[in-house]
Amino acid sequence: MSGHDSKYFSTTKKGEIPELKEELNSQYKDKRKDAVKKVIAAMTVGKDVSSLFTDVVNCMQTENLELKKLVYLYLINYAKSQPDLAILAVNTFVKDSQDPNPLIRALAVRTMGCIRVDKITEYLCDPLQKCLKDDDPYVRKTAAICVAKLFDINAELVEDRGFLEALKDLISDNNPMVVANAVAALAEIQENSTSPIFEINSTTLTKLLTALNECTEWGQVFILDALSRYKAADPREAENIVERVTPRLQHANCAVVLSAVKMILQQMELITSTDVIRNLCKKMAPPLVTLLSAEPEIQYVALRNINLIVQKRPTILAHEIKVFFCKYNDPIYVKMEKLEIMIKLASDRNIDQVLLEFKEYATEVDVDFVRKAVRAIGRCAIKLERAAERCISVLLELIKIKVNYVVQEAIIVIKDIFRRYPNTYESIIATLCESLDTLDEPEAKASMIWIIGEYAERIDNADELLESFLESFPEEPAQVQLQLLTATVKLFLKKPTEGPQQMIQVVLNNATMETDNPDLRDRAYIYWRLLSTDPEAAKDVVLAEKPVITDDSNQLDPSLLDELLTNISTLSSVYHKPPEAFVTRLKTTAQKTEDEDFAEGSEAGYSSSNPVDSAASPPATTGNIPQPAGRQPAPTPAAPAPVPDLLGDLMGLDNAAIVPVDEPATPSGPPLPVVVPASTGQGLQISAQLSRRDGQVFYSMLFENNSQAVLDGFMIQFNKNTFGLAAAGPLQIPPLHPGTSARTMLPMVLFQNLSPGPPSSLLQVAVKNNQQPVWYFTDKIILHALFGEDGRMERGTFLETWRSLPDSNEVQREFPGITITSVESTIDLLTAFNMFFIAKRKNGNQDVIYLSAKVPRDVPFLIELTAMVGQPGLKCAVKTPTPEIAPLFFEAIELLFKA
Amino acid sequence: MMISQFFVLSQRGDNIVFRDYRAEVPKGSTETFFRKVKFWKEDGNAEAPPIFNVDGVNYFHVKVVGLYFVATTRVNVSPSLVLELLQRIARVIKDYLGVLNEDSFRKNFVLVYELLDEVIDFGYVQTTSTEVLKSYIFNEPIVVAPARLQPIDPAAIFTQGAKRMPGTAVTKSVVANEPGGRRREEIFVDIIEKISVTFSSSGYILTSEIDGTIQMKSYLSGNPEIRLALNEDLNIGRGGRSVYDYRSSSGSGVILDDCNFHESVRLDSFDSDRTLSLVPPDGEFPVMNYRMTQEFKPPFHVNTLIEEAGRLKAEVIIKIRAEFPSDIVANTITVQMPLPNYTSRASFELELGAAGQRTDFKESNKILEWSLKKIVGGGEHTLRAKLTFSQEFHGNITKEAGPVSMTFTIPMYNVSKLQVKYLQIAKKSSSYNPYRWVRYVTQANSYVARI
Structure with a gap:
């Protein structure tokens, strides 16, 4: 059993911490080392061993590197929470930074840089200065990165102490590892600085290109990426650079290859000689293709990049389409990308092969892939005029298999083919009509209806076909309704007989009277007026020739x-x-919060409706829509107390109410979330949450003693946090006997100990008692506990504030999992948490609600909620002078609606 | 160019290793990642792409032996660098621990953290070379008993069955000493070829490709120089010819489309006599990767026949023939074929005296599966399956079934004809004669016959 690290995970039943403490102070070296390992083991599984800080630091002075490294690992983790004790380590750090062993020197500097405690940082500068000029390259390369660390903690210090110059000197270092790290550090510093720090001139260029050949693979990537910002002075220089970089294409590391490709592509922009360019294209093709032999994850990256490259320089891979044929065992995310590139590379020369592949893919199992394959056939038809007929015959073959989603997808693309080649392929309409009853997807239905309307004069029973759709008109989705409306008008204009005339009456009635979709209504009114004033003009408008569409597969905006x-x-x-x-x-x-992955649909370029416009409209449209303008939210209801606190109420004690321990705790509200489970708290379980009552913030807490001992002397401390929340008074908890519990509502004050940095919902809390070690836990600041009672806003003010804030102050988030059951209950819920109703309106079948709120120090929050009642999905947009807090707001929304 | 965090999660989402390098990603990133990967699409079936963004945090992951190796970052890094790094971290840890699994991680967590601190500093990769790392790492690995391990890399297939191979070698830690304190002097060179072939319904080859690697794992002390000689008739690059010209490239010699080399390889004499010289670093690494589309003889020929037998019945006959010499044996062969989704039953009939064969009809996804323990070169095997349908088929069954796909492994055989002619180790003394293992293996990557 000896020697296994896992033994350090085994816990003794009682008093783990005191036992470790004893072992850490043992006179035997091995025992101390074992003890530190146990401490680290506890740390990695999330146990709090910070109380052993002093004891662990005492083990730091050792010649044993293994032990020293462990202690350093511990320090990196806990120094932040024990800044006062961290100073104990400084002496050893400074001493280590002068150790004859270069590993120890480097280790000291590396570790000090990771400890973001001011006192340590102060002492870091001198050793760092020495280490940047150390004789040993391992120390220098570590010091180079350390400058970037220091810049992140204290940028001024880096500039004042001249570390930037030292770092620039390292670019000329004779060790390539040092050069690479210096480049990486400088690039990062430049990224976060507005003044020019790291500019590449022709001297640095030469130095770095030389270092490139000797660097490790990773260093090569750092250097290539830094150099890619360099703009060559003339074509000759560009050619020279390319010549130096081209051998990197042969590297086994995919990152090196892609970085080299990027650099070459960039310099190619400057090169004028077509021979050189042709030659470069030829050289780049094999390594790009070889990337597709790597692991699927790398293939995915390569394919996304190749997708861009072939849009710019299609010749590079024009002859390699076969390598993009999908393999049977490719993951779906690879297949989808390959398909995209196949469309881009499809040409008159290879289309037969490509179609054969697409046809095969269209019978595979994965539905999304099959759909995309069918769509790909259509896109090729639109792209390659000469191949259109072959594409259509493949589509017809696929329709005959009668797999529902294949048929629907085929009809959608055939509609586009009709648009692209008008009056060419109508002969197939009869075949399409056979599948009419199987269509159940809106887009497919809409496409079919469009085809019927467009070619009504050639379809004998066009009126019957359309009529069959009309029965369900009111239930159809908007997309289908719009097409039905237009198709019926077209039919009527082309065949102005009795049947169509009746149909058009029904449709126009339906579309103007029975619907609340403004688009449909408006379009119907336009047709109606056109038809009643000048039927000939209507013909000119409705049956006008349509602009020809083109293939969209290359449609990334050129810039x-x-x-x-x-x-x-x-x-x-x-x-x-x-x-x-x-x-x-x-x-x-x-900041833009984007939950969706970017890879999907990235070329579609969906633009969501501009929320500024929609926000400006609500008060205006409320006149049309029955809207209880007089609806006054109840006069500032007190937030429901999440914890019943009878005794406190009775005694008029708002501060700290104590529930006697022998009284059964019967919380009727939602239980408080557990922050320290009994398993971690040596039998003590703590639950807690922020709450608000009568304009005051409280920390509701529940202590349950499942240990064998009486616990007393409870105290609480809050770490610095975004809102500077701190306890307004002492924590009042009576001695807790085993098996009993106590509740309290601790009054809180704001802006006591503010933490710098970006807003965060993190609330770090420490609780101690006389019997146990300190328990640290992290809780979340729930923003709705901070919303003030004075957050109500006049409508005009709301509108004005919204307009006065720039768009960048708006943040949105979608909550696909939240369902609104009714507008009223939503408003009531939010009002209870001091989010005040401003206005509401309907947008199609969606409800839009506007609310206002205020967080402390008078920061207004303008809120727009959009949802369809009864359907999952809630869109939430907020506009505020401090959009950084928006993520906290979204957390609050999630919490409120989940409850 | 830097990452924020690195972590390893088990298949169940448990935290095995977690290291935060920059403290800029909010807490809970491991849960966020795991939830996203598990439920990429609502139905839980779709595989998440290796890179995605949640709330401004970019997550990268690769799966190695069922473990998730994950990195996070907030900046616009090079994704191939991060993914490659994750693979390399897995390789380095495997070099040290011998085997990669949850157990070996947990037993060696201190060593793993020590490695991670040397591999990455402040999110920047420092080195992933096992050789270089040796000078900075002080913890000794605790080797997990190899009996419990699963094969995890292509080389591990040598441990299955082939008796002439020392089975434990590939799972031996490169740094740990064997009991007795002495290491055996040996070096492994594996030529691993993954082949992809697509046959048309009439049996012609539509596409074929070989992805090859010469993999080396050295346990030689003192890092002697090694010379590796390949075929003299080896050519690189197909000139200006496109992939379509099969006929013109089928002359003599081995023609690679492209290849790349490990950074330790020196190519001084490669152009003249096709030898590679290198001082192999410790650990497992690819000496050379190559890619070939030159025509080759596919190891298996597949013939599928579907015959309708009445309105609700059909018979499928699959015949496979091994087109390699009879002293070569392929193992762990699986043949799969999707059947029409209205198939309700399938009954199988194997040839007389069939041994080591198994058949299965996977009801849930309507897939026919036929597995064979081994196939001797030149051998031919047939499977007959009688299908019963729950509804009448619409015309053409072949459009709703297939293609037939195969997976297999053929040890001591490679289709490219690329060879290691000799493996020379610079001699320290006349008595120095380490073990050299040169092994070939061919595996199916995507081996598909359309019907």
């Missing part, structure tokens, strides 16, 4: 494409979005 190409081999090239759309580090104001 976006160029931007993405400069970001080849970055996340941006995988999401097909510019970096600012998803990088949220340090730029909280521009």
Whole structure:
């Protein structure tokens, strides 16, 4: 059994911490080492062993590297929570940074840089200065990264102490590892700084290109990516750079290959010689294809990048379409990307092969993949005029298999083919009509109806076909209704006989009287007026020739494409979005919360309705829609007390109410979330949550003593947090006997100990008693406990405030899991938490509600909720001067609706 | 270019290893990740892509032996770097621990953390070379008994059955000493070829491809220099010819479309005599990766016949023939074929005297599965399956069934004809004669016959 690390996980029944404490102070080295291992084991499974801080630090002075490393690992974890004690380690750190062993010197600097405690940082500067000039490259490369660490903690210090210059000197270091780290550190510092720090001129370029050949694979990526920002002065320089970089294409590491590709593509922009360009394209093809032999995860990245590259330079892979044929065992995310590239590479020369593949894919099992394959056939038909007929015959073959979703998808693409090649393939309409009754997807139905209307004069029974759809008109989705309306008008204009005339009357009536969809209503009114004033003009309008559509498979906006190409081999090239759309580090104001993955549908470019417009409209439209303008929310109801606190009420004690321990605790409200389970708390279980009563914030707590001992002397302490929440008075808990519990509502004050940095819902709490170690736990600040009673806003003010705030102050989030059961109950619920009703309106079958709220220090929160009653999915948009708090607000919304 | 966190989760989502390098990702990222991966689409079936973004945090993951290796970041990093790094971390840890599983991780957590601190500093990769790491790592691995391990890499297939292979070698830690304190001097060179072939319904080859790797794992002390000689008639690049020109490339010699090499490989004499020289670092690594679309003889020929037998019945006959020499034996062969989704029953008939064969009709996804323990070169096997349908079929069954796909492993056989002619180890003394193992294996990647 000896020697297994897992033994450190076994716990003794009683007093683990005191036992460890004893072992840590043992006179035997081995015992101490074992004890530290046990401490680390406890730490990794999330146990709090911070109370052993002093004892662990005492083990730091050792020649044994294994032990030293363990102690350092511990320090990185706990120094932050014990800043006063961390100072104990400083002496040893400083001493270690001068140790004759370079490993120890590096270790000291590396670890100090990871401890974000001011006192440690102060002492870091001197050793760091020495280590940047150390004789040993391992120390220097560690010091280089440490400068980036220090910059992150205290940028001024880095500049004041001249570390930037030292770092720049390291670019000329004779050790490539040091160069690579210096480049990485400088690149990061530059990213977070507005002044020019790391600019690449032709001297640095030469140095770095030389270092490139000797670097490790990872260093090569750092250097290539840093160099990709360099703009060559002329075509000759560009060619030179490319020549130096091309050998990297042969590297086994995919990251090196892609970074080299990016660099070459960028320099190619400057190169004028067509020979050189053709030659480069030829050189890049095999390594790009080889990326598809890597693990599927890498293939996915490669495919997303290739998708961009072929849009810009289709020739590179024009002859390689076969390598993009889907393999039977490719993961679905790889297959989908391959399909996309196959469409892009499809040409008159290879279309037969490609169609054969698509046809095969259309009979596979994965429904999404099958649909995409069918759509791909249609897209090829639109792209390649000469192949259109072959594409259509494949589609017809697929329709004959009569697999429902294949048929529907085929009809959707055939509609597009009709648009692209008018008056060419109508002969197949009869075949399509056979599948009419099986259509149940709105898009397929709408497409079929469009076809019938468009070619009504050639379909003998067009009126019968349309009539069959009309019966269910009121129940159809808007998309189908709109098409039905237009198709019926077309039919009537083409065949102005009695049948169609009756039909059009029914449709127009339905669309104007029975619906509340403004789009449908407006369109119906336009047709109606057109038909009644000038039927000939109606013909000119409705039956006008349509603009020809083109294939959309290359439709990334050229400027976006160029931007993405400069970001080849970055996340941006995988999401097909510019970096600012998803990088949220340090730029909280521009934050966009996006729950969806970017890879899907990224080319569709869905634009959601501009919330500013819709926000400006509610008061205006309320006149039309029956809206209880006089509806006054109940006069500021007190928030329901989440915890019944009878005794406190009776005695008029608002501060700390104590429920006697022998009284059965029968909470009727939602139980408090457990923050320290009995298993971690040595039998003591703590549950707690922030709440609000009568304009005051409380911390509702429940203590349950399942241990064998009486616990007394409870105290509480809150760490610095975003709202500076702190206890307004002492924690009043009577001595807890085994098996008993006690509740309290601890009054809280705000803005006592504010934490710097971006807002966070993190609330770190420490609770202690006389018998046990300190319990640390983290809770969440629930924002609705902080919303003030004075958050109500006049409508005009609301509108004005909304308009006065820039768009960047708006943040949205979708909650697909939340269902609104009624508008009224939602308003009541939110009013109870001081979110005040402003207005509501209908948008199609969705309800939009506007509310206002205020968080402390008078920050207004303007809220827009959009949902369909009874359907899952709630969209929440907020506009506020401090959008950084929005994520906290969303957490609150989630919590409120889940309860 | 840096990551925020690295963690390893078990298949159930338990935290096995967790290291935060930059304290910028909110708590709970492991749960967020696991929930997202598990329920990518509502039906829980779709596989999550390796990269996604949740609330401004980018998650990268690869799956290695059923464990999730995950990295998070908030910045616009190089995704291939992160994914490659995750694979390498798995490889380095495997080099140290010998085997990679939950158990070996838990037994060696201190060592794993020590490794992670040297591999990544402040989110930046430092090194993933087992050789380099050796000088900075002080914990000794605790080796998990190999009896409980599962095969996890292509090389592990050598441990199944083939008696001439020392079975424990591939799962031996590169740093741990064997009992007795002495290590055996040996070196493994594996030529692993994964082949993809698509046959048309009439039996022609539509596409074929070989993804090959020469993998090395050295247990030699003192890092002697090694020379590896490949076929002299080896050519790289198909010139300007496109993939469509099969005929013109089928001349003599082995023609690679493309290849790349490990950074330790020196190619000084590669152009003249096709030898690679290198000082192999410790640990397992690919010496060379190559890709080939040159025509080759597929190891198996598949023939499928579907005959309608009345309105609600049909018979499927699958015949496979092994097209390799009779001294070669393929093992763990599986043949799969999706059947029309209105198939309600399938009864099977194997050939007379069939041994080591199993058949199954997977009701839930309507898949026919036929597994064979082994097939000797030149052998031919037939399966007959009688299908019963719950409804009449609409015309053409072949459109609603198939394709037939195969997986297999053929030890000591490679289709590309690429060979290691010799493996020379610089001699320290006349008595120095380490064990050298050069092994070949061919595996199916995507081996599909359309019907």
